[in-house]
Amino acid sequence: MGKGEVSNRIRRLRFDHGEMTQQELANKVGCTRQTIIALEQGKYVPSVTLAFQIARAFGVTVEDVFQYEEKEPGTTP
Amino acid sequence: MTPQQKRAWYGLAIGIVWAAAIVAVFVIKGAAAFDEDAGMRVMVYGLFIAGVLAYVAMLYITGWRMRREGVIMDERDRMILRKVPVYQMFAVLWTLAGWAIALSEVYHDEGQIPVVFTWLMFYSAIIVNIVFASAGALIAYWSDEQHGQR
Numbered sequence: 063m064g065k066g067e068v069s070n071r072i073r074r075l076r077f078d079h080g081e082m083t084q085q086e087l088a089n090k091v092g093c094t095r096q097t098i099i100a101l102e103q104g105k106y107v108p109s110v111t112l113a114f115q116i117a118r119a120f121g122v123t124v125e126d127v128f129q130y131e132e133k134e135p136g137t138t139p
Numbered sequence: 140m141t142p143q144q145k146r147a148w149y150g151l152a153i154g155i156v157w158a159a160a161i162v163a164v165f166v167i168k169g170a171a172a173f174d175e176d177a178g179m180r181v182m183v184y185g186l187f188i189a190g191v192l193a194y195v196a197m198l199y200i201t202g203w204r205m206r207r208e209g210v211i212m213d214e215r216d217r218m219i220l221r222k223v224p225v226y227q228m229f230a231v232l233w234t235l236a237g238w239a240i241a242l243s244e245v246y247h248d249e250g251q252i253p254v255v256f257t258w259l260m261f262y263s264a265i266i267v268n269i270v271f272a273s274a275g276a277l278i279a280y281w282s283d284e285q286h287g288q289r
Contacts, residue, residue, distance in 0.1 A: 089208075092213065093215070094211075097214075097216075100283075103287075108214070
């Protein structure tokens, strides 16, 4: 199985939810604003628990927030 | 900057002032005076304990203040801070290596070292360990911001 990459739509969903700020989302899910920033920049992949909390904060499923794309072995990003 | 990064900066500032104060005493009085001058020993012990207390007080005060403002540590912080003991271990090892090389070079011909240096090695290892609890956290955050999860 190749190495996969997790992307997310958090920034889009925040704007779709009344331009929710990063701090508001962080307060809702119980993390720091810097973690939301790292998530949006694709520098951090959250735990399953945090992924569910973020999805629940937006009222959507985890798959609506996070996408997993598998890369074939040997392909460059 | 995360609350843990702010704490690390405060800790580093305390650590640097603390280490500088102890080094200043040894530079002014001379390392040899540690064995002979009881006043100097009291001063060094006092500074040593004061530094540890200041560091612990900073952790309590910043923790109490930051908790009022919201979350102070989350899963990403924990992931990043798990790297800190590695930086501490290397810092202490390099410090001890520095002492070993310096003392071997200076006292090679005598074949023995003054007893005071065993205490200085012990103090310096503890100080470096505490300073690198903060410096290591800052390095770990910097590394994570540069490279993300690896």
